[in-house]
Each structure stands twice: as structure tokens, then as C-alpha cells.
Amino acid sequence: MFKDLDPLLHSQLRLAVISILIGSEEADFVFIREKTNATAGNLSVQIEKLREAGYISVEKSFRGKMPRTTCRITPAGISAFEKYVAALNSYLRPK
């Protein structure tokens, strides 16, 4: 039987953000924007959706005089990602 794919993760940009964060302890907004080729506005919106769902934590700080937004995946985000990948596998390799 096919499992439902988490709609929050089943979108290109949000899945890209979560995938970067699953492989990193932390990544800042500029790094994620460069790697995803997203616009700053769109990325901000998608990051906020992931934060509201409790999948990532977002920390705003200053490094020197420059503002910096750092993102980290949360345990809820890791769990959601694992379920999402398991669901994908059930689609690609149905029993």
C-alpha cells in the first residue's frame, strides 16, 4: 500500500532546504540560496513554512556588522524527512 507523501516536504524548494540541512549541522541563508538557486523572497517564505511546522529552527544573529540567518534541522524535521524517504521508496519499490 502506498503511503502519503508529506505535502510540506513534497515541494522542490522545501525538500532542497531540508536535504541540505539533513547533511549539515547548520547552514546559513546565503549558502542555501546559492545551492538552491532560489530567490531570497521565495526562500524566506519556504523557510518560514518549515519553521512553523517545527521542522527547522532559525536563528538570527550578527557576525561582525553583517546580519546572519542560520538554519538547523530539528528532531521533528529529521523524523519527517525519514518518513518522506520511506514513503518515496514504497512508491518506487512497491511490495
Place this chain on the structure above:
Amino acid sequence: MENLLTEKESLDLIGQMINTAKNNLQKGTAKIILFWGYLVAGFSLATWVLLENLPHETRYHAFYLWFLMVAAYPFHYMLVKKIDRENRVRTYIDGLMNRVWIGFTISILVVVSGMLIDSLIVNTVAEAVKPGHEFVRWFHWLLLVPFMLCLYGFALFVSGKAYEFKPLTLGGIFCFAASFVLLFSLHKTGVYGVQMFALFISAVAGFVIPGHLLNRKEKKYVQGS
């Protein structure tokens, strides 16, 4: 605007994004490796020269030079802060390696401070130190350099393997070998001079050469440069 994916596209995207930070080595890592490499190489070479040239009764004062190493830590801290400002991603490997080097520093501090306390305080009042046998107060210092080289080897080998950067791994193996060989020369005359020279060569092989190679290959191994 949301862009929905097929299942295969999703898996491809996950793989592609996870690989963005794979083999990441934080920008500026080479600077720290070179900083400590040149420092240890310089200090060990200077100690070796002093040991060879000072009069016999004062030659071991050459080791007091190493107390100056404490002054290097503020510069190390400033370098780390600068790297932290410049880097935009930290992988789990970066985090783990930072902790390995912190553990390395703590190990060295524990052993050196323990030996200093033992030599300067405990053994000066111990009955075990009989007249004419004062050398036992300093005897355990013979093992310090082989022990340090083993720790260098461990930290360099793990870092090299984690970052898949062969020069660091080879530097670690060189330090292991130097440590092993030095353990066979403990009873030889002039052993401290030999140890300082071995430390100098190991600092060059384990830190200075890999540090410069890393600088050259920074574009390949370091994210965001």
C-alpha cells in the same frame, strides 16, 4: 510558487542537495594547520639548537621556551572566530573534527600540567628522590614527545580520513611512525635533542606540508571559496 515533483525527481534532488556540503572543509582550515605547524616546528627547532649549544648545566632550560606557547592561544582563538564568521555551512564532519581537536588539546594540557605538578611540587618533597637521584624528577618527560606525536598522529589521521584529504592522513602516519621509533631511543645520550628534531620534522610533515597543499587545493575541497 510551489514546484511539485515526481518521486524520482524527489530522490535525485535529495541526493544532489546532500552532496552540496559533502567533503566540506571549512574555509580557513589551512590557516590553522599552518599556524600550529610553523609554531611547533619553530619551537622544536629553537629548542634543539639551544640544547646543542647551551652549557651542560643550563641546557635543559631550553624547554622553558615552550611556556610561550600559551601566548599562541589568543591568536588561535581569533583565527577560529574569523573562520566562523566566513563560513556559511558547518557539516557534521566539521563539528566532529572540531571536537576531536578540542579533545586533542585537552589531552596535551592534562598530561603536561600533570607532569609539571609532579616534577615541580610532588617530587621535590617525595622521599623517593634520594640525593644523587634527582633525575627521576624529570624522567617521565622522556615520554612526552612520543606521546604527543602519537596524539598528533591520531588527530591528523582521523581528520585526513574524514575529509578524504590524503596529505593529512599521510602526515598522521608519519607522526605514528616517528612516535614508535622514538620509543626505542629513550636510553640513548642526547635523547632530548633527537626528540626535538623528530618533533620538528613531524610538524613539517604533518602540518606544514599538508597545510600548504590544502591552501592550493582550497577550491576543490572548501565550500564557498
